[in-house]
Amino acid sequence: MKQLSILLLAIALSACTKKEAPKTEKLTQYVNTFVGTDGPGNTYPGAVVPFGMVQLSPDNGIGGWDRIAGYFWPDSTIAGFSHTHLSGTGAGDMYDLLLFPTNSRFTDDLWPDQKAYRPYSKFSHENEEASPGYYKVMLESSEIEAELTTTERVGMHRYTFPENAESKIILDLGYALNWDAPTETTIKIENDHTISGVRKSTGWAKVQHMFFVAEFSKPFENIVLTPEADLQNNSEVGGKNARFETTFKTTEGEQILVKISLSSSSVEGARKNLQAELNHWDFDAVRTEADKKWEEQLASIKIEGSDYQKEVFYTNFYHLFLTPSLLSDVDGAYKGADQKPQVAKGFKRYDTFSLWDTYRAAHPLYTIVCPNEVQNMIQSMLAHYDETGLLPVWSMAGNETNMMIGYHAVPVIVDAYFKGLPMDAEQAYAACRASGMNKTEEMELYREYGYVPFNEEGENWSVSKTLEYAYDDWCIAQFAKALGKEQDYELFAQRADNWNNLYDEKTNFFRAKDVEGNFLEPFVSKEYTNVYCESNAWHYLFAAQHNIKGFRDLMGKERFTELLDSMFTYYPSAEDELPIFSTGMIGQYAHGNEPSHHVPFLYNFTDTPEKGQKYVREIIDTQYSNKPDGYCGNEDCGQMSAWYVFASLGFYPVNPANGIYYLGSPSLDEAVINLPNGKTFTVTAKNNKPENVYVKSVKLNGRILKNNFITHQQIIEGGELVFDMINVLK
Template sequence: MNRSLKLSPIATVAAMAVVCSALFAQKQPVDYVDPNIGSIGILLTATMPYVQWPHGMARIAPITTPGIQDRYLADKIYGFPAGPAVLMASTGEASTSFAAYASDFDHDFETATPYEYAADLQTWKIHADLTASREAVYYRFTFPASQHAHLALSLGKKSHIEVVNDHAVQGSEELDGPIGQLVHASGTTSQYFYAEFSKPIASYQTWAGTQLAHAAQQSGNHIGFVSDATAQAGDVVEVRVGISYISTEQAKSNLEREIPTWDFAKLKSATRDEWNSALGKVDTVGGTEKQRTIFYTALWRSMGRMTDITEDGRYFSGYDYKVHNADGHDFYIDDGMWDTYRSLHPLQILLDAHRQEDMVRSYIRMYEQSGWMPSFPSVAGDQQVMIGHHASPMILDLYNKGYRDFDVQQAYAAMKKNATETTLLPWNRGPLTSLDKVYFDKGFFPALAWGEKETVPAVTGEKRQAVSVTIENSYDDWSVAQLAKALGKEQDATYFTKLAHNYANLYNPAIGFMAPKSADGNWVVHFDPKLGGGQGGRDYFTEVDAWLYTFGVQHDVAGMIQQMGGRDKFNAKLDRLFVEQYGTSKFAFLGQFPDATGLVGLYAQGNEPSFHIPYLYDFSGQPWKTQRRVRQLMDVWYGDGPLGIPGDDDGGETSSWYVLSAMGFYPVCPGSPVYEIGSPIFEKTVIRMGNGKDFTIEAHNVSAQNKYVQSAQLNGEPLNKPWFLHADIDQGGTLVLEMGDKPNYSWGSASSDAPPSMSNPQP
């Protein structure tokens, strides 16, 4: 007789828990990554579902409807990158129009992972699938029955395309040059591709402009290639594309080296394994499924930049327009130092410091080839965006953490030259102006006086941003001073230390804010700390207002606290930042300060100058407030959907803040080898550092409510301060935090417990 097994409700729940636990255990880090997080931008740039190896040159995502900045809301796919070309499949009419090949798509019929992107091209009833290696891409298109199955390659300005044989097409396109390039060099940068098809090209046409022709080559603007074949239902055509910045021959070599066979599944598996290995450098236990999805997606986004463009031991440089031997050290471009020095590079140092050494070597090479240390290096040269010379703290940070396999003397020469011979003006790396002389001689970058008209031709539409320029460059000058001191250059160290105090000249105690001064040394009258400075505050600030930049002194928090009248007054001001309202309607405030997204009071999690501010309570005797705030910011402003990034991710910088904060610590002042403690969300985090050592963070009893540190141990010894040194963990170690649901007001609160800074240089 058959008997059905019946479980009690308790047993049923227990059995389900076992099953869920088993499924949870089987999930690997790469399985948590959702590339569509942030694909609706809070402000400017939405994220993209890139398929790319860590730091790989091939970075591939579908090209969606032009003009729709929020990619997730786009209605069509126009094609896929094939180096400089756009590759698209269709069954419509052959055309010279890029738009004619576009297709509707639906996210419900889409696969987006770090190692594969796939979507149904619904207009053409074609299924498109892609994966990538470091320098090549592999496409697979599954066609319906059709008399006209097309593969089209489109290129833009100053391009060339050539049909090599019945299986291959190659070409190139000249890239746009950098913004406001210094006049040190002249030349062009091009990108090349070599594409192979799995089936012979039965028939094809090329075009230039609007004219289709049976020609094997085309050159000029807006050119392309389209094949034509008959397809049976289910026919698969694959395309392998090598890309290069050196030549079409090198593109072909890259393809043959990286994708030597027609085996899509093999490459996809290898790319998945590569990401699993990279993401596995941080092993976590605990947290919710949502938190793990946000975390590993943020970690994935933190591993895309900088981009390694070394090809067969050589690289093309947009800094002298020559091809160089890499000499065993890869060449990296694609960075944005205004923000990435803050948390992206410090995170990458923890995960792979030796790669960071090659990144610094790359900056030094750019300096040697162009005469300047760039701020926003691209493949075509320095983009010269934003303010400051923040390669200096990045280099100092690596040096002070003990990684010095680069020419330190040459790095210092570059840092010093940038600090003394190029203007501090925003979005400008030209020669010194009269405004820079005020900074050097009087100790601040001057703003226009009330009613004064601009007379300095070098000032652009980005205005002077005088207060932010003073604060951020005083930090850069501190970085130069610290490296000068380490290298025994005492005269330089004294000079740059003096400049590092320039921030103090703009604190106005009468109003309790950093404020602008005109060149005569007088405070600008009628200054409003909340709404002053015009659009984006740019007369005085960089995208935000005095409420944020008053707390912007990363290198001298102790001096900043003293300036504000001591800990109590500092804490009261910091408390108020997180609740202060807009002084007008929120609509009007965001109209003036659209970059100030992710608001909590006037704190803006969506803009990078804010990132260190929640951790300042560690310096002022109230670390429990840091613990509360970082949890709030992670919970409120980071999500697991298309709106999951609080502002521009800026190539992973905003994501890297989450990664570090979720692990439980953050570097307030890169260049100082110190980490300030926050509130981890995982029970256990193991960071597998690039030197083969593990750093473990254990948070006992951690939960949504248990966010407050009760006590701590570091490497088996009591830790009664809310910070630790990189030297404490560089050979591995364990940080144990006992967590509870009430603040421990005594832990880390003594004056002697504060982290070091310029005015408090304890070890």
């Protein structure tokens, strides 16, 4: 009897243990892919996997700045679902391969003023949902439910139709928005359920090739090709606006699926991608796998906090992994930046490098959470160098757009090198040096004068270019020194001081000079002129990221602190006309644009670091949210999101290439970074409350941290960083 009682007790305890076992928290539930689709964020809500080639998302079908990513939250129409999009940029490009289902219930001409008729559908956010790797919407004009998911290189559609004798699916290669325009399109009918072809286009990226193979789960019934074709004798059409339409008889609730694989190299490349990644019709399995990939990616940082904090954090973390995007096929083939066929051997070829933005925080964050992918990125940049003779500036779709300024692939490569990531150091250095010695007219002037003289005809962003070139030169100098290239080290170290050539000690600002060395007059620090890139003199005041101490000492610590204070308190007046990129303003600090992202952390170079802690928390609390307008500016391919992730953890890379992260004010109770090497680095904020924005003390692995920074090496070795937070500093 006693043994039976013990057995029953053991069973009861076992059942209790099983019942109380904690469930693994799904992190994807906290991601709101609609954040950034309203306001200036310019994000898209559709289906994509981390760094995927396919960005399958709805397009409202209307052009304009607010619809740069194809979709704008306030709109109420959908023109279809295209397979490529840019995340958070100011560039109206991509939108390849628009697919749209419709039927005879659709009778509205929603946009009668359009030059060429294209069906649109009304929709409501009440009948729309999305999560990482998945999107669903009810197309109200036809009562068709559309669902989207994706692998790396293949987009998958599932359309649930009502009963209708004229249900249709349309593939429109002539569809274009904003800067995008087709130059050559082809559609070929391969059999009764497969089509293939190419959409060649121009835009921001001048030569874009998107080859495809599309398979349908139901055989075609009636086919219409545009331009008109005799299908008995010709199964292929071309021109600038090729269009395919097939009609089906559908029963109530019938589902038709479509798989569209992409390739920049060839139709055969697209076919290989389809065969390798999606050789079945199980939509739910693809969606589950996409969710799994996102879950694994997001799990590299586990946080504790409120649901709201988790929603904002993981939504920002999600946006970090949308770019760079995959360019190479499963066999490595891709269209090179030299417009020739290329093959990536032993690495994934990435593109969509928004480096003027992402070198600042996104790429340093990648070195912590996904260093293996960083190796792919570095090899991709070096492939771009092999193809063009220079590193990428702002590359996408196998092109160099040369948008923005600097040669900021250099700090990305140098940072990775000093963090010990494998690379061919000699090739990498040669590529960095080539970019630093490029033969453009402005670089020749920069080398001659030690600054870029302003151009009276165009004014050419001369101040910004000088400061950013000097930073990149510093990076090359450190690389040269590490490799024992003393002559190069001396050359680039001297050039790294060129920021000082435009410093005006009377105003304490960097100002434009002509070839005679005269400052451009008149000068008003808050005015936006073309000598500053998307900025004014305030935004570039602290741009010597590689020598903040030298800049501080040049003007004196007291004046340095005064200018920092003024930056956050000198607000634009009602009469000031702010350009579209000056958003998220706190004084003259513009969080909606990148040049001043590091500035709040510069209080670590003063006697009042607590001021920076206050401003960091203010930016976290006021410039980000979990709503569709949750970004105060363009999300910019992960940079805005990377700032939030770093800042909420309590540190930030002021100089993105020296492996040092300066402390701020963590907003999270706890965060555990699950490092790829199997170790963990935990950040804890004791006494963390909304009002406790100041840091009383910091301990690293149980010892008081004497510095106001931590290093990359300390993070990857694992350990614990503990902030003790307080409300009022005594």
